Amino acid sequence: MDEALLRRLVPEVLTVLVRRGAGFAEAEDAAQEALLDAVRSWPRDPPRDPKAWLVTVSWRRLVDATRAEDARRRREERLQAEPPAGPVTSDDDTLQLYFLCAHPALSPSSAVALTLRAVGGLTTRQIAQAHLVPEATVAQRISRAKRTVAQAGPGGGGDVATVLRVLYLVFNEGYSGDVDLAAEAIRLTRRLAGVVDHPEVAGLLALQLLHHARRAARTDAGGALVPLAQQDRGRWDTTLVAEGVAVLQAALTRDRLGPFQAQAAIAALHADARRAEETDWGQIVEWYDELLRLEDSPVVRLNRAVAVGEADGGPAGLAALAGLDPSLPRYAAVSAHLHEKCGDTATAAGLYAEAARRATNAPERDHLVRQSARLNRSPGPGR
CATH class of the missing domain: 1.10.150 (DNA polymerase; domain 1)
Known part of the structure; x- marks a missing residue:
């Protein structure tokens, strides 16, 4: 079979x-x-x-x-x-199916489950295993989603932007069970690119390819998380990088910039650096400025603060961080990194420990615990 x-x-x-x-x-x-x-x-x-x-x-x-x-x-x-x-x-049929599965009345989890079932062809069991939730839970999500779509009637559904958000959510689920959701999201985005002519579809595909290219280097042999700056770039998939850059360049020439294209441009700059030290952080900050213009959000500002810290030093990064809600996910980890760049290792160690307590998955938590322990073992100027 x-x-x-x-x-x-x-x-x-x-x-x-x-x-x-x-x-x-x-x-x-x-x-x-x-x-x-x-x-x-x-x-x-x-x-x-x-x-x-x-x-x-x-x-x-x-x-x-x-x-x-x-x-x-x-x-x-x-x-x-x-x-x-x-x-x-026909192409219109396939596109309408994407739109139906991304109906704005659906919750993100229901839209993802319905997309994987109807567009991806996955079974309820496979979707449940991929999300590490009971099969009955996924079945309920799909059942409710189908009722919502049925009530919408002919012509109902989301738009291209909504479809892209759903596919981005699928991609970010990563890998679990016997289904690689990152690869599945790339496959579905490729199909979407074949039936709709929209530069943001290409932008999402480029972003997925560039991020997926780094997958093999994200963990070490023991499964521990490896930060981007410490990754073995020889393990990056150069074929995926080349494809992602080519897709992005073709989209950018159309002069219809969108958030996914801007994010892909940032990923491309990371991919272009042969060593972490060669990363063009100045350009990355400029792209984050473009992204803020297109889609101002706390998450974008948090990531921009990291880039500013790398481009202009820890104090500038902390200044860029000012005003953001400290309860924001990853805020403590970013603040720890920037305080460490400023030489304040005592504050950084405490913030890494705080970030570890807030971590939502074991690899991230373990990495942050190690960062805190490293600083506690190495007294510096800030201790």
Whole structure:
């Protein structure tokens, strides 16, 4: 059984069913039932045309379900009005599927789960394993999401910006279980880039590629987190870096700058430095200034403070940090780094310890504990 083929075909089948007039929730159920039939029957009797087989079986499931409920008689007539032969899909169908899964009424977690199920073709079990949550929880999220989408009716859904935010959330989930969500997000963003001409889609794809290129160097042999400045850049994937830079350059030439393009430009500057010491922090600060103009947020200002500290020294970085809420995630860690650059190791050690207590995952917590311990073992001018 070719699992990759099934994952690619299921969302294509779903777009056919929706285009022919089926409700999104009913079409998704029918496609999943056809998928189960395929798992059972294909190993002993593989079809000549897998996509046509899935469309035909899904369509029969829809018609059977419609006939079983008198309340859905009108939908049955609409479904039977079009012949169920020959799967035909279009770019508009695929794009609408992305939009439906990114409906603004959905919570981020529900939009991510529905996107992975409907567009990514993942099973509920795979999504649950990837997010380290019970399968029942994911099933409830998907069920609620489908009801919301169904209530939206034809033409409902988010816009390109909403779709990109959902795909960015998928990418940031990283890797867990038997599904690599970062790679899955890249695959879905590539598909989106193939059906919509928008420079921010290219910007997100470039950002994903450039970040993913550093993945192998982010942890050491024991699984400990390795900060960007200390990473072995020889382990970065130069093929992904080259592709990311090329995608970004093509997007920037269109002169329609957006937040994802600006973030990708920052990632590209990091990738361009052969050693951490060669990083052009001045340009990175300029790109953060552009990003603030496009999307002013505390997170952007926090990251900009780090860049200012690297470009102009610790005191300048702390000045850039002033005014931000100390309860902001990563604030304590950034403040610790900048105080260390100023030579105030006592304050930095305490802030690293505070950041460790606030960390949301074990690798980050362990890294911050080590940073605090390192400074406590090495008395400096600030102690």
